[in-house]
Every structure is written in C-alpha cells, then in structure tokens.
Amino acid sequence: MDYRLGFIFGFAILLALGIGAIASSNYNKDKKIKTKYDERQKIARGKSFTYGFYAMMIANLLLMFAHLFGLADFLGSYGYFTAIIVGILVEMTYAIFKDAYIGLNTNTRKYMIFMACISGINILSTVIGIANGEMIKDGVLQTPYLNLLCSILFAVLVADLGIKHLLDKKEK
Amino acid sequence: MKNLKLKSARAACDMSQDELAKAVGVSRQTISAVEKGDYNPTINLCIGICKVLNKTLDELFWED
Numbered sequence: 001m002d003y004r005l006g007f008i009f010g011f012a013i014l015l016a017l018g019i020g021a022i023a024s025s026n027y028n029k030d031k032k033i034k035t036k037y038d039e040r041q042k043i044a045r046g047k048s049f050t051y052g053f054y055a056m057m058i059a060n061l062l063l064m065f066a067h068l069f070g071l072a073d074f075l076g077s078y079g080y081f082t083a084i085i086v087g088i089l090v091e092m093t094y095a096i097f098k099d100a101y102i103g104l105n106t107n108t109r110k111y112m113i114f115m116a117c118i119s120g121i122n123i124l125s126t127v128i129g130i131a132n133g134e135m136i137k138d139g140v141l142q143t144p145y146l147n148l149l150c151s152i153l154f155a156v157l158v159a160d161l162g163i164k165h166l167l168d169k170k171e172k
Numbered sequence: 173m174k175n176l177k178l179k180s181a182r183a184a185c186d187m188s189q190d191e192l193a194k195a196v197g198v199s200r201q202t203i204s205a206v207e208k209g210d211y212n213p214t215i216n217l218c219i220g221i222c223k224v225l226n227k228t229l230d231e232l233f234w235e236d
Contacts, residue, residue, distance in 0.1 A: 038198035040211050099201035171204075 012154040027110040028103070035103035044100035059083035060129025078149075085149045089156060096160045113159050119154035122147045173209045177232050181225045182207075196220045 019126050021033045028035060037045060060083040066072035072079050095101040102108050129144025136142065182192050182203075190208070193200040200218065205211035206221075213221070218233050225232070 038202050039214055039217060040202040040205060041199060099199060104197070104199055168201075 010032045023155070027107050027114055028105045029107050032105065036105045037100065037103050041100040044098040046097055048091045048095035048098065048100065049084060051094050052087040055090035056083050056087025059086040074136075074139055074141060078141055078145050081146060082149060085153055087115075088153060092157055093160055096157075096164050099164075102161070108161065112158050115161075116153045116158050119151045119158065122151035122154065126151055173235070175209055175233070178221065178225075179207045181227050181232060185225055187225075192221070192224060195224045206209050 024035060025031050025033050034120055060080070063072055063075070063079045067079070075082060092101060102111065125147040126135075126144050129142070129147060134142055135144045187195075189203045190200045190228075193203045196203070196217065197220070202211065202213075202217075218229055219225070222229055222232055228232050
C-alpha cells in the first residue's frame with residue numbers, strides 16, 4: 001500500500017506541475033511558461049517570500065501550542081496545511097500590494113479569471129463534501145477542509161488583485 | 173527623494189510612464205517608484221532609461 005501512495009502522490013505532483021505549466025503558458029501574453037519580473041519586482045518578491053516564511057513559522061508555532069492544550073485537535077493533520085496557507089496568503093498579499101505578483105508578461109484579467117475558476121471548483125468540492133457529510137469525521141476535519149482552504153486562498157488572491165487594480169486606477 | 177528630472181525628461185519626450193516602462197522592459201509601477209524616489213534603480217536600468225530618453229546619467233540621476 002505504501003508504494004502505491006508514493007506513486008499516487010508523485011503522479012499528482014507531476015499532474016499539478018503539468019497543469020500549472022499549461023495554465024501559465026495560457027495566461028502569459030507571450031505564451032511562455034516562465035513569468036518575467038523586473039529588478040524591483042524581484043527584490044519585492046524576495047521580501048514577500050521572507051514574510052510568508054515567517055508567517056508560516058508563527059502559524060506553526062501557534063498550532064503547536066494549540067495542540068499542546070488540546071485546542072486544535074479538530075484540525076488533525078490538516079493544521080500544518082493551514083499554516084502553509086497562512087504563509088502563502090501573507091506572501092501573495094505583500095507581493096500584490098508591492099506590484100510584484102503579476103509579471104511583466106502576464107495577462108492580469110486572464111489570470112484573475114483562471115484563479116476565480118479554481119476558487120469556484122474548490123467551493124463546489126467543499127459544498128459537495130459538506131452535503132455528503134464528509135467534512136467532519138469523529139470530530140476531526142477531513143479532506144473537504146483542504147478544498148475550503150484552497151477556495152479561500154484563491155478568492156483572497158482575486159480580491160487582492162481587484163483591490164490593487166482599483167487603487168492603481170485611482171493613482172493613474 | 174523625488175526624481176523630478178526623470179519626470180520632466182519623460183514629459184519632454186511626450187511619453188507616459190507606461191510607454192517608458194515598455195520601452196525599458198520594466199513595469200509601470202517601477203518607473204513610478206523611481207520617479208517618486210521610492211526605489212533606487214540599478215545602473216543597468218538607469219542606462220536603459222537614459223538611452224530611451226536620449227539623456228546622460230548625470231542629467232537624470234546626479235543629485236546636486
């Protein structure tokens with residue numbers, strides 16, 4: 001069973017990378033997989049990754065204490081995933097508001113539509129999971145919780161990009 | 173410190189921030205940040221801007 005799990009995870013990672021590559025070549029104006037950033041954006045992105053990492057570490061630390069006092073038992077092993085999502089949220093929000101998230105060759109509108117679709121798919125999976133009673137089992141959150149987190153992540157991403165777009169319009 | 177020399181040189185060339193950014197190969201926000209003095213550009217970017225605006229480094233980036 002163990003080697004099958006490894007195979008499934010490996011295949012899932014390859015599939016995710018493949019979908020990511022196809023998607024990025026689709027929403028990039030020059031149809032290339034690699035997103036280009038200028039020198040200021042690269043510096044800001046470096047800072048955003050640093051803050052994201054710190055946020056993830058703090059979230060992990062809080063989670064550890066919550067587990068110690070039995071306050072986060074309902075999260076099960078998905079608590080660590082929550083910490084990762086917190087880190088990603090901080091990283092992308094900082095990068096977006098420092099104009100370092102959207103690359104020089106990225107079509108912002110296409111990117112936002114793509115991310116909104118991913119959020120929508122995850123909301124749908126969450127709703128199906130809740131309807132089937134799969135969200136909580138024995139007082140512990142199950143896989144639909146991951147869909148819920150992903151839907152929140154992508155919805156916040158789209159909202160951040162929308163707010164930044166409006167702020168830029170005002171500045172212009 | 174605001175870079176008013178860059179702003180006026182760009183305006184003299186009748187270029188928008190967006191047009192200058194595209195000509196240099198950076199984002200509009202980067203040009204805006206340089207003009208506002210929020211970002212210190214590398215020498216490569218300074219040279220790129222000077223070439224597009226037909227100015228020297230001293231004319232655009234030297235502080236008196």
